[in-house]
Amino acid sequence: METIRQPDLTRQRILEASFKEIHRHGFQAASIANILADTGLTKGALYHHFPSKKALGLAVVDEMVGVRLNERNIRPLHAAAHPAHTLIELLGDKQHQDEEYIRLGCPLNNLMQEMSPVDEAFRIRLTHILERWQLAFEEALRRSQMAGEVRKEVNCHAAALFIVSAWEGCTGIAKNMQSVDVYRACMSQLQSYVASLLQN
Amino acid sequence: METIRQPDLTRQRILEASFKEIHRHGFQAASIANILADTGLTKGALYHHFPSKKALGLAVVDEMVGVRLNERNIRPLHAAAHPAHTLIELLGDKQHQDEEYIRLGCPLNNLMQEMSPVDEAFRIRLTHILERWQLAFEEALRRSQMAGEVRKEVNCHAAALFIVSAWEGCTGIAKNMQSVDVYRACMSQLQSYVASLLQN
């Protein structure tokens, strides 16, 4: 009975199962037992790779939540020729209109709302992710501003903060109403807000 | 040893302690033991007034969260002579800038984010509260629209949805950043959005 061992891969499997479990139930209600049942592993494996449930949660924040947000919502802006327009397109992206994603909500927002008042370590890491996101929007607006596409009296920093906030607000409301239509209607209003920052 | 009994009052005390506990830790992580310790009562008392933790939570939603929102964010709009302007003032209300309120977040939003995907009974009641709120904004905008204060091409329904969403988004982000300044900056942007709906 020889069983192959791939520690890096099992670690990743634990992270993915934990991400799913946390996305469904939140961190505090996330059950180690469920994660183990999902992966088919046992406690020995999990506590070999992660010293505690909290450490596992923080790893999920950094290596899953943060990375996914980078790939989906930040990277597209970096290569954009007309960042502000790419931003508006991003707000209407079909990627975010997935049924289950709307039902379960934005993983970043979920964790922020749950953990921020409860655990400082979580809060700080989540804030860092949030700030990277906000900064990406700010730079996108500023680049478009220098290109004359965004009105020059616009406060890009404050606008970026508001866009991130409103985005999370829309996903949160749509999550409660369990409606893709609500999500679209809400994000459409946000799009027109961003459009109001443009020239003409 | 005669102890006076005021069942209505003890029920209210349980509700208030539960509201505090839930506001701090969320519903699922809220501890019955903590609530009892806070009130000085015992399990016998609590389970006499409420059949289960879930029923207690739903009562908190209806009798505490819903009522508070009515008094603070809806009633002020009913008597307003210029509803849209009252709405803008409401967004800058000092009442919502209380330190602890920002640290712990909006009770309605907290519960929506936590409970919507997990429990349908919670979701429905929270949605009702949310819809009443949205409707109050919609009617405020519409009244101002008929008075010629809000531009007539504005979609009041969609705008109200967005205002509620963005508001909750702002409180959520400020809660994570634990900053009254962030809250103010964010709500200020929302104010200017609403202002952009006005005539001229």
Place this chain on the structure above:
DNA sequence: GACACAACATACCAATCGGTATGTAATCGC
């Protein structure tokens, strides 16, 4: 090939959870 260590599995633990069964005292109806 033997030794060392990493990568797991198994079994167990105390603490906490929501909930219940039972007991007791205050209050209300007559």
Place this chain on the structure above:
DNA sequence: GCGATTACATACCGATTGGTATGTTGTGTC
């Protein structure tokens, strides 16, 4: 005043929680 019922208090319960101690097996190293 007396029985019935309401309003609690006390003690207990099974289930689940995150965590640990110990065992076993694969794997790289010399």
